[in-house]
Amino acid sequence: DTGVSQDPRHKITKRGQNVTFRCDPISEHNRLYWYRQTLGQGPEFLTYFQNEAQLEKSRLLSDRFSAERPKGSFSTLEIQRTEQGDSAMYLCASSLGRARLGIEKLFFGSGTQLSVL
């Protein structure tokens, strides 16, 4: 079990540029999540995949954000035309996805810290 891996760990970009983050979940996990954490706040849900299907998107995810999970393995989160308000820690998590009821235990990666100048 190598854990959830995220790349890059840090990204500094200028306003208006596009950025892309990658997440590699735990291999046997079929659910993958993106959360965002801003300073002084807890993580906030952005979106969720069951295998390759994106099943829910938060209202926090504007049209400038797009997430994919081709072949149900790794996932990418792209932000187009970045704004200073996008500066945050972007966390990826994965889970087994077998708990139809009960607690779904999420395993988080170390995150990508985005700074938009």
Place this chain on the structure above:
Amino acid sequence: DQQVKQNSPSLSVQEGRISILNCDYTNSMFDYFLWYKKYPAEGPTFLISISSIKDKNEDGRFTVFLNKSAKHLSLHIVPSQPGDSAVYFCAASAQGGSNYKLTFGKGTLLTVNP
């Protein structure tokens, strides 16, 4: 509208003593609660959870208590150790197909002094 509230931004305790972290929630649909611990530059790691059908769950030094009528839960760490120093997040989820979506509080920074 903060549905999960951790009203204490920080807590400092002496090694060996009890740490009590509190969490309140407003959404009565929440029926599973989790605590996550986060060290700097790392992602949150799962610590302990509790279902709303229980009022207590224990795992080693960690115990979570749930008072459903008060919409309040607490995490007890006994005895506290310096390695417990971290940010602790309370999180909640609701059934009905959304058990994957966690709503987090803002976190409480616990410092355990040697």
